Amino acid sequence: xxxxxxxxxxxxxxxxAILLFALYVQFHGDFGPGGGFQAGVIFASAxxxxxxxxGVPAARKVAxxxxxxxxxxxxxxxxxxVGFAGLLLGGNYLDYNVLAHxxxxxxxxxxxxxxxxxxxxxxxxxxxxxxxxxxxxxxPDPAAEDEP
Amino acid sequence: xxxxxxxxxxxxVPLFAxxxxxxxxxxxxxxxxxTVVSWLAAGIALALLWTVRAEGPISYALGxxxxxxGIEYRVDLLNAFILVIVAGIGAVVMPFAKxxxxxxxxxxxxxxxxxxxxxxxxxxxxxxxxxxxxNLFVFLEISSLSSYVLISLGRDRRALTAAFRYLIxxxxxxxFYVIGIxxxxxxxxxLNIADLAARLPPLLxxxxxxxxxxxxxxxxSLKLALFPxxxxxxxxxxxxxxxxxxxxxxxxxxxxxYVLIRILYTLFGGLDLPELPLRPALMGLGMLxxxxxxxxAIFETNVKRMLAYSSLAQIxxxxxxxxxxxxxxxxxxxVHIFNHALTKATLFMAVGCASQRQVIGLxxxxxxxxxxxxxxAAILVGAxxxxxxxxxxxxxxxxxxxxxxxxxxxxxVALVVLASGLLxxxxxxxxxxxxxxxxxxxxxxxxxPPLAMQAPLLLLTVAxxxxxxxxxxxxxxxxxxxxxxxxxxP
Numbered sequence: 339x340x341x342x343x344x345x346x347x348x349x350x351x352x353x354x355a356i357l358l359f360a361l362y363v364q365f366h367g368d369f370g371p372g373g374g375f376q377a378g379v380i381f382a383s384a385x386x387x388x389x390x391x392x393g394v395p396a397a398r399k400v401a402x403x404x405x406x407x408x409x410x411x412x413x414x415x416x417x418x419x420v421g422f423a424g425l426l427l428g429g430n431y432l433d434y435n436v437l438a439h440x441x442x443x444x445x446x447x448x449x450x451x452x453x454x455x456x457x458x459x460x461x462x463x464x465x466x467x468x469x470x471x472x473x474x475x476x477x478p479d480p481a482a483e484d485e486p
Numbered sequence: 487x488x489x490x491x492x493x494x495x496x497x498x499v500p501l502f503a504x505x506x507x508x509x510x511x512x513x514x515x516x517x518x519x520x521t522v523v524s525w526l527a528a529g530i531a532l533a534l535l536w537t538v539r540a541e542g543p544i545s546y547a548l549g550x551x552x553x554x555x556g557i558e559y560r561v562d563l564l565n566a567f568i569l570v571i572v573a574g575i576g577a578v579v580m581p582f583a584k585x586x587x588x589x590x591x592x593x594x595x596x597x598x599x600x601x602x603x604x605x606x607x608x609x610x611x612x613x614x615x616x617x618x619x620x621n622l623f624v625f626l627e628i629s630s631l632s633s634y635v636l637i638s639l640g641r642d643r644r645a646l647t648a649a650f651r652y653l654i655x656x657x658x659x660x661x662f663y664v665i666g667i668x669x670x671x672x673x674x675x676x677l678n679i680a681d682l683a684a685r686l687p688p689l690l691x692x693x694x695x696x697x698x699x700x701x702x703x704x705x706x707s708l709k710l711a712l713f714p715x716x717x718x719x720x721x722x723x724x725x726x727x728x729x730x731x732x733x734x735x736x737x738x739x740x741x742x743x744y745v746l747i748r749i750l751y752t753l754f755g756g757l758d759l760p761e762l763p764l765r766p767a768l769m770g771l772g773m774l775x776x777x778x779x780x781x782x783a784i785f786e787t788n789v790k791r792m793l794a795y796s797s798l799a800q801i802x803x804x805x806x807x808x809x810x811x812x813x814x815x816x817x818x819x820x821v822h823i824f825n826h827a828l829t830k831a832t833l834f835m836a837v838g839c840a841s842q843r844q845v846i847g848l849x850x851x852x853x854x855x856x857x858x859x860x861x862x863a864a865i866l867v868g869a870x871x872x873x874x875x876x877x878x879x880x881x882x883x884x885x886x887x888x889x890x891x892x893x894x895x896x897x898x899v900a901l902v903v904l905a906s907g908l909l910x911x912x913x914x915x916x917x918x919x920x921x922x923x924x925x926x927x928x929x930x931x932x933x934x935p936p937l938a939m940q941a942p943l944l945l946l947t948v949a950x951x952x953x954x955x956x957x958x959x960x961x962x963x964x965x966x967x968x969x970x971x972x973x974x975x976p
Binding site: 407408410411412413414415418419421422424425429430431432433434435 | 491495498501504506546547
């Protein structure tokens with residue numbers, strides 16, 4: 339697909355816009371429609387478009403497997419960690435009120451951190467799923483398989 | 487301070503450990519983390535049971551949002567008991583897991599195995615502890631998705647088709663559950679189980695509520711593999727890695743039985759619903775499972791599949807117990823969750839110790855009594871427990887179940903229980919006969935399992951006998967839990 343200049347240039351123009359829009363959806367999620375799930379999927383779609391453009395091996399260099407896997411875990415850890423922070427600061431699990439000096443700020447901080455965790459994990463999960471299916475190298479040779 | 491947060495920690499500690507495990511590069515560290523977390527979870531579960539026994543039900547508001555609005559974790563005697571079973575089995579299985587997983591899984595997948603195990607544990611504990619119907623669905627999905635992955639890790643390629651079949655059936659089950667919950671939410675505007683239970687009684691004659699109950703029952707019956715909906719289970723248990731089979735056979739379907747009890751007795755307040763013949767339906771299906779699955783087990787030559795069919799029959803006992811609708815019947819069903827978890831974990835673990843093959847036939851057990859005396863003894867105790875011989879845990883259940891059936895003058899039911907025990911004698915005997923009376927095979931025998939695999943097996947075998955002798959503790963607990971749901975026994 340990279341041989342076609344129209345597709346290549348259009349995709350190049352779109353990529354930063356997609357990433358920026360994903361970040362907007364992510365961090366505007368506490369004021370308007372949006373949040374981690376949607377933002378994560380949008381963010382990952384930029385990587386998928388990039389992979390369609392340059393091929394899977396080249397796209398793998400932008401998102402190496404170890405980094406994606408680490409981010410996948412860190413997103414969940416951030417979510418669960420915010421819950422533990424609430425616990426340590428004297429509230430119940432996932433109580434945001436105690437995270438800052440007054441409850442409103444606490445709720446704000448809590449939801450932003452939680453949604454960032456969700457966004458990270460959703461984006462990396464989408465990227466992982468795409469690469470797992472697209473990466474022909476990792477798949478076994480269909481001709482070599484024998485059914486028991 | 488920590489005491490008050492135990493309900494949250496019960497679920498969150500394994501949940502936090504799962505991604506942490508993924509970041510660890512060494513299989514040994516992942517195993518250590520999973521083991522420590524499993525033991526911690528078992529400790530928390532015991533502490534919760536202790537607290538509930540002393541002080542009554544615990545309610546925990548997640549995020550400090552008060553219950554009907556926020557998600558509530560609610561621990562009463564029933565789910566504290568189930569928590570102890572699930573976390574306890576996890577704690578016993580983990581020391582066994584290290585050697586077993588190294589035998590059966592490729593090295594690069596070992597860390598992923600522990601991640602999935604921790605997620606599965608999280609899901610099962612979450613289903614059990616939550617007091618919120620939708621939260622229950624979320625945990626149901628966490629545990630199901632991770633168990634599909636765990637099953638697909640089996641060496642045999644048939645594990646993949648077994649996992650895929652389970653995925654299809656499990657997803658249908660979970661979807662039915664969520665449709666049922668959706669209908670109830672539409673009618674009542676609440677998802678909290680206690681709140682739903684308070685609002686449902688005047689609505690019970692509405693067709694929508696009855697449809698909701700039907701969806702919930704069929705959905706959960708798929709998950710617990712009640713007889714006509716069981717087709718995913720035998721292959722899933724037969725081709726999964728040994729540890730996975732031990733863990734899932736002892737916990738996954740049991741947690742689904744708990745959900746069924748919760749739906750019928752807490753949500754709908756018992757079996758006496760207008761226009762719905764729940765008692766005959768549940769008892770009929772339970773007895774059908776007891777007879778039909780036992781018959782299949784008799785003719786099965788793959789030992790793991792035989793045990794899987796026997797599990798289906800044992801699930802029949804539980805459903806029969808809770809279908810009786812009396813406190814005594816329910817108590818028999820609840821105590822059988824515990825007893826069968828012990829029995830089946832012992833048997834699957836013993837079979838896994840006996841041979842390293844994925845497909846274990848009866849011939850692989852030949853001469854076991856001389857090659858591996860402990861493993862053979864465990865098979866003997868497990869088989870006796872399935873039959874319901876006194877001194878084993880299986881007897882406790884049979885006794886309680888027959889007494890409960892006779893108390894409401896259902897002697898045919900008691901006869902079916904006895905008949906099913908006789909069928910169990912036939913397939914149990916085939917195992918014991920292979921282990922003790924078949925000559926040693928000529929081919930080189932399987933390597934004896936390391937101590938780390940034998941010690942948990944010994945522990946489970948002793949527990950099978952111990953809780954068979956000292957049945958008062960478990961039976962008393964089950965009776966108290968049942969009385970809290972139905973009202974005290976007459």
